[in-house]
Amino acid sequence: MANDSKTQEEPEQQEWPYLDVHRHLRYWKMCIRAPLPHVYLSNESNRLALAYFIVNSVTLLTPPPSERRPETPEPLISREDKRAMRKWVLHHQHPTGGFCGTSSLVFPLNSYDTHNFDTKTSDEPDHAGLANITSTLFALQLLALLADEEDEAAGENVFEGVNRVGTLRFLKSLQRLDGSFGEALSDLPGHGRFIAGGYDMRYCYIATAIRWILRGDVKEGSPGWVEDFDTEALARYILNSQTYDRGFAGNSQDEAHAGYAYCAIAALTLLDRPLTATTTTTAPQKSPLLHSSIRDLPGLIHWLASRPFVYLEPPPPGSDQDPDTYIYQEDDLDDPNFLLPPTPSDLLCLLSETAEKKGHDKVHVAFNGRTNKVADTCYFWWVCGALANLGRLDSLVDREAARRFLLEKMQHRIGGFGKSPGSPPDLYHSFFGLAVLGLLGDEREGGKVRGFDAGLAVPRETVGVIERARGKLIESEKAGKGFRSLDGGKELDAVEMGLELRGGGERPKWLGACGY
Secondary structure (H helix, E strand, O other), X not given: OHHHHHHHHHHHHOOOOOOXXXXXXXXXXXXXXXXXXXXXXXXXXXXXXXXXXXXXXHHHHXXXXXXXXXXXXXXXXOHHHHHHHHHHHHOOEOOOOOEOXXXXXXOOHHHHOOOEOOOOEOOOOOOOOOOEHHHHHHHHHHXXXXXXXXXXXXXXXXXXXXXXXXXXXXXXXXXXXXOOEOOEEEEEOOOEEEEEOOOOHHHHHHHHHHHHHHOOOOOOOOOOOOOOOOHHHHHHHHHOOEOOOOOEOOOOOOOOOHHHHHHHHHHHHHHHOOOOOOOOOOOOOOOHHHHHHOOOHHHHHHHHHOOEEEOOOOOOOXXXXXXXXXXXXXXXXXXXXXXXXXXXXXXXXXXXXHHHHHOHHHOOEEEOOOOOOOOOHHHHHHHHHHHHHHOOXXXXXXXXXXXXXHHHHHEOOOOOEEOOOOOOEXXXXXXXXXXXHHHHOOHHHOOOOOOEEOOOOEEHHHHHHHHHHHHHHHHHHHOOOOOEOOOOOOEOOHHHHHHHHXXXXXXXXXXXXXXX
């Protein structure tokens, strides 16, 4: 209680706007310890994503061991909790590779429709499981985020239990002929297996992130080598998705979106990113593919630089309404911000006039993610993350005015960040709010938010964990140590483990479609 009281008093001594770390940690503690509200029920099959937002946010707000002081509260996620959560993540792994969004999907319910529980045998299931590309990345990121930072040797083993070879094979099976990636493998009765999921730039980014995390530099013919997916075809697909206004979309005919722009830029960066020593500097490493292949790089930078805008306050409540209790309607907040100046020069004039009237310390700069849209916390991340990967964040973003808008307008009184001014906090936007602060790296945060990696979307220290863990995993494979079961028992090939769980018997035909 003494620590809580002390933490509560600290923000009052800071200059506004400040990040109220105590309230944010209380919000995330509630998300960990208590059942999430009913609005999250639709995410039952996507639990790994929710866990990623929570654990990543707590890590951002928790100082590393070397920076903790005697008065620093105990970490919200203890070492014992991390070990338990790690086992929980690994239970989402499908025996043939990849991860499912929730453990109940490792073997779908209809796989047991013809199961004979007396003889423990069954006919061939309709499909192998519901592993998908997004859950696979969330699982790998979570395992790295759950590393025991007080024991570096233990951190090297965070990928122990991961079926690296099977996961890379699963990843390759999701690439289409045009270079794009789907989300999962599915079966169409009477027509066989196909790559499910739309043409979504997010899947392309996720594929490059999984590849960077797991592949390493294993040479052909060595233990653990897996045929790579077609990186040139993927790069062509991404580069051909630049739109007429020089943003990026799912294809060149769709509407440009900051989220797709981030995914396209980050994917190209990861295809060129060195495998080690990537955390020694905060400056982004220049990607030859990124800077030499985009059809109109200046146009892309201009499109991203057009996403910030001066946020205009809604009109005050009428004389018959109490300003302290009045709740603004969505249109009240949105309408003033649709009246944007027609040209960039007019926007600069508005910024200058606002600063002259109110003082620069009162100007708020918000971000939208598409033309003629309003402010959103996640757009903050997509735009700033894209600019950071391009090495243009410092020169094109007014850090003071952007930070002020995020903390004064989006930060909620109970902790967390909302989608828009006045909105209640949610996991998604609360995480991205902290991620942006980690990118901005404002010294006045006093180290409260860790530095954030714009390419892999984890704290910079976690990138080092990934590098070491990948090396350890590949070393084990080269030494002839196969995939280990969760209980640390005998070594089992992933496919054999899956067959054992099914009661043995004849190998099902769908294994051939997975490359086994």
